[in-house]
Amino acid sequence: MMYSVKELADMADVSRRTLHYYDELGLLVPAVVSDQGYRRYxxxxxxxxxxxxxxxEMGLELRQIRTLLDDPDFDLMTALRSHREALQDKVRRLQQLVQTVDTTIAHLHGEIAMSKKNLFSGFSEAEQARYEEEAVANWGEMASDSIKRWHQYGKARQAEILAEGGAIYEEIAANMAAGPASATIQASLKRWHNHLRYFYEPTPEIMAGLG
Structure with a gap:
């Protein structure tokens, strides 16, 4: 059975422009191109x-993917098994992160005690390193300085800072009905402004962007 660009785009939930681009790169070439120029897959x-x-999904660049798929030694079944293993690892990590979120919420509500170490359960060092690289690429020197500052605190101090930030967010959420001009909210926002200094200097321009 053959599929048009639109049919394949709808099936895979990608844009037709994406499929055309993949064709240009030689990454996904149509099985047939009709005399009228219509692509068929x-x-x-x-x-x-x-x-x-x-x-x-694994973060590879398109040219890397083309090299992999065009390798004469590429085996589809081996690749699928590898994808399955990687996805299972990701599911386990995400389940652990959900548990960490739930435990942290319960801790901030005073329902349970939570160790400093458990604040970081489920976080992958490799993933964190990748996020940091992306932040530096996107935001430059400010992101680099912020990352260095954060790592200098150490795990115990980082846990205290995160707990403090969580408490501020809870305080703001609990008092939103009072309105942004209320003394309570203004006091919380001042604490939040000071809290941001753990990560970077919150200039008026940055605060305007956050607001």
């Missing part, structure tokens, strides 16, 4: 697009 195209989307 077959079952093999669907499986290749699935692999592209799996590798994109």
């Amino acid at each position: 077959n079952e093999a195209s669907l499986l290749r697009l699935q692999q592209i989307m799996f590798y994109r």
Whole structure:
């Protein structure tokens, strides 16, 4: 069975422009191009697009994906098993993060005691390093300085800072009905402004962007 660009785009929930771009890169070439210039894709195209989307989910660049898929030694079943293992690891990590969120909420409500170490359960060092690289790439020197400042605190101090921030957010949320001009909210916002100094200097421009 053959599929048009629109049919494949709808099926995979990607844009037609994306499929055209993949064709230009030689990443996903149509099985057939009609005399009228219409692209047509077959079952093999669907499986290749699935692999592209799996590798994109893993953070690989398009040119890296093309190199992998075009390798004569590439084996689809081996790749699928590898994807399954990686996804299972990700599911386990996300489940742990959900548990950490739930435990932290209960801790901030005074329902349970929570150790400093458990504040960081489920966080992957590799993922954190990747996020930091992205932050530096997107925000430059300010992000780099903020990351260095954060790492200088050490785990115990980081836990205290996070707990303080959580308490401020809870305080603001609990008093929102009083309105932004109320003395209570203004006091909380001042605490929040000071809290941001643990990460970076909150200039008026930055505060305007956050607001």
